[in-house]
Amino acid sequence: MSSASENPYAIEVCNLVKRYPKAAANAVDDVSFAVKRGEIFGLLGPNGAGKTTILGMLTTRVIPTSGTAHIMGIDVARDQIAAKQRFSVVPQRTNLDLSLNARDILRFHASYHGIPAAKRNALADQLLAEFGLADRRKDLVKNYSGGMTQRVMIARAMMHTPQVLFLDEPTNNLDPQARLFLWERIRTLQGRGITVLLTTHDMEEASQLCDRIAIMDHGSILVCDTPAELEKLVPGGTSLELHISVPQQVPEHVLATIGPSETPAEVSVLSQLQQALGSLPGVTKVEEIHDVRKAEGQTGLSILRLYGEDVLAPISQVSHIVAEWNAELLDLHLARPSLENVFIYLTGRNLRT
């Protein structure tokens, strides 16, 4: 391994695998990526995609089944102490020391890392002011709001001046104002040269904050690029989303044209309708979206997404086919290019399901 000063990468992950005992599949399955110094890199994916497990392996809390992870050129598994000196973690759930006030939490953290008393006192006061916590610095943190708790955790993470900062779902469950404040703080940290790796299932967060994003599902990285490049993955950029209620059976006048089906169930009707829409000129792909509303019991609701170079062109034919199939069109709208569309395009699933 080359020395840290020559290495342009802050984080290097190579063929990382984690399989938990008795698990049917790998929680992390042969993942490789590299994060350049000073980048904000996002791991985006639904719950259970393996994002937090990757973070665990990068931060010594999860032992990899195979593969390697380096932080600032240091093999995390081989030299945990040197690695721990170089990174900080802001976990998903609160882990603040409930017996201490915010200032003490920051100062004790710095002392664990060998920061001398005068420097840690000054740094704690500076960070508390920066994170808008100076007035409450002597309050026990168990009385803090969710946003304040998150700010203390990030401020604590900065106390030993890490080179790499790991943020696990940093703005989960925060109100919009607190979320914007934290985004601003994270950008400031990047401005100071800190490399940030964050996990999120929030599309907006990923596209707003990250220089590059790796989209994950089922323990693997599906694709990794800048937000702009990822959005180009969806053909034509814009897609057409139909919310429809399909009939129990294919109407007879339609059957006469497409031939009988062996399984006249709703699924079959939908897939045949999908085929019919897919054969329209200009439509390259029609996909059923598995939405949370359907999982919650709205069984009549089906969501189809049409991709193509110009999905507006066949719009009248689409409504004509839907009407012909006796399906009820509940909603029809254009889905603009977004990371959410990219995820749906890659997996056929909504990120929040």
Add this chain to the structure above:
Amino acid sequence: MSVATPSSAQAEASFDTIVPARNRFSVVSIAFWHILRRDLTVTARGFIPFLIQVLITPLSLLFVFGRVMPGVGMTQQQYPSLFLPGVIAVTIFIASLQGMSISLMLDLDSHHEIEDRLLAPIPVNLVALEKVVFTAIRSLVATAFTFLEAYLILGSRYQVQNNILLILGILVLYTLACAALALLLGSALTSDKIYLLFSLFLSLALYTGCVYYTWSSLSSIRALQIITLFNPVTYAAEALRFAMVPPAGGVPLETMPLVWSLLGMSVSFLLFLWFGVRVFRKKVIS
């Protein structure tokens, strides 16, 4: 899969982050000391609740068995002096389990406060060892106050031989053994099993630990005498009796040989520590 390479132009960003250039031993010992300092600070800030927590049990025991019962003639006048070592032993046992096991269970299950220390530049095993050292120190402080309490409650019946170094040596070894057991139980049990600590471990320790009676007095109840050997409280109570109880009428109290009680405590310490660190490690690293 192929390695993804960044396209961002931020690679040239400057760094003001400097990793202190210290040797490994110094980095680890500094972290160990400050983690210990954190625990001592938190205990010092809640010193009164700490005293109440650790001194109520010995207070009750000493008052009833050391003052009331000899006072009304239900026990021998010499009983308080051979009962005091038992009280000290059981106080340390309870203080350890209350001080570490309960807080560790809650921490590992729900608070996760310890994560900040696990991510400090120190091996995870030493984070566990710090817990043991801290709990031993805490129990030694509780012991000092128990001696003071005994002195005040027992009055003229407070009779302890002037064997300070031996007593201190026994106490250090025994507090470490109890702290290691507390680490093991705190790591192995989940917080919904907290009742086991009280109903099983504390009760068993109290009644099979030769607290109320000497080990040699059980020679006629052989089965119980053997059971007591599986309880570290027995070895501490007997070793402390050897060191503390003055001879009655020139005849020294019959106790378990000191070498056996020291060996019992040492083996307990090493076993509990080995298993405790292993279970702790398993709990915090997956």
